[in-house]
Amino acid sequence: MQKLKQIMGLIERLDTQVQDQMEQHLNHLTKPMGSLGLLESVAIKIAGMTGNPMPEIDPAVVVVMAADHGVATEGVSAFPSEVTQQMVGNFISGGAAINVLSRASHASVEVVDIGVNGLLQLPGLVNRKVRFGTDNMVQGPAMTREEAISAIEIGIEIAEAAIEKGAKLLALGEMGIGNTTASSAMFSVLGQIPIEQVVGYGTGLDDQGKNKKIQVIQRSIEVNQPNPEDPIDVLHKVGGLEIAGLVGIVLKAAAARIPVVVDGFITAVAALTAVRIAPACRYYLIASHQSVEPGHVLVNQLLGLEPLLNLNLRLGEGSGAAVALPLIRSVIRIAHEMATFEKAGVSGALENS
Incomplete structure (x- = not known):
């Protein structure tokens, strides 16, 4: 029971600051904002879980x-x-x-x-x-x-x-x-x-x-x-x-x-x-x-x-x-490997469009 109680005391909420960083990063990639749907939510969630704005899931x-x-x-x-x-x-x-x-x-x-x-x-x-x-x-x-x-x-x-x-x-x-x-x-x-x-x-x-x-x-x-x-x-x-x-x-x-x-x-x-x-x-x-x-x-x-x-x-x-x-794994790779609008030289979405 001691091990169980010890573990219970170590569990924390997600790191919302890191989640915001991941969300901002995904929003700057060469795609319409939020266009990868639930997959983007998964990437944001994993960032918050791990406390890492560029998380890994392997092994x-x-x-x-x-x-x-x-x-x-x-x-x-x-x-x-x-x-x-x-x-x-x-x-x-x-x-x-x-x-x-x-x-x-x-x-x-x-x-x-x-x-x-x-x-x-x-x-x-x-x-x-x-x-x-x-x-x-x-x-x-x-x-x-x-x-x-x-x-x-x-x-x-x-x-x-x-x-x-x-x-x-x-x-x-x-x-x-x-x-x-x-x-x-x-x-x-x-x-x-x-x-x-x-x-x-x-x-x-x-x-x-x-x-x-x-x-x-x-x-x-x-x-x-x-x-x-x-x-x-x-x-x-x-x-x-x-x-x-x-x-x-x-x-x-x-x-x-x-x-x-x-x-x-x-x-x-x-x-x-x-x-x-x-x-x-x-x-x-x-x-x-x-x-x-x-x-x-x-x-x-x-x-x-x-x-x-x-x-x-x-x-x-x-x-x-x-x-x-x-x-x-695919959406984690999107975060790591997909180019931003700036890096790719692609124009972003028009404001108010």
């Missing part, structure tokens, strides 16, 4: 947190629990979507076992297992409060290590069969939103499966009575270990003035949890995309984030974050 690292969920035994996923372990192996061998997309986006991938229900000894896998998956939250808390805090602090340490190695941007990824159930439960409580408005089809449920998922989440909330005013209470009662780890990633990145690219619904719920723990975290978030999960629209709105892309993605893993990364 960029996608951190994939992996863990299992006891609630999967309730049949809330179209895939069996063993897929978590199998996909971790796929990540390590470089054959998953996040590996391919990250290679295309010139980002590295770090995979962390923070709670997979099995012994994994794979080269390159970061083993920081808190426990072998969570308990079934229909029957009681998913984990203890102490375990949730431990998982958050592991996320802090993972981010710390990545930043020490030179990372200038962290993107959030996750893997865990059943984790849309846990994140939906968390968001319903944190956002005080009826569960029917939050739950989607996950990675392949039909209507019957979706209705069952809603019932499981409702029972879990009734059994555990998580306190919406206490984000760690919500996390330990109806959350997941990989979600907790991602909370720590967000907290440490914000404390270090490092941009965080949020992926889909699950990572957005982790980001919201971090914001509820330390409100200034919200300034360090970039929404990569809008997924097909209905709760994702609502959580992005609650965070005040405007997604860069809407491609009907529903994969997770950090895939949307990886796809958005070239857009983010």
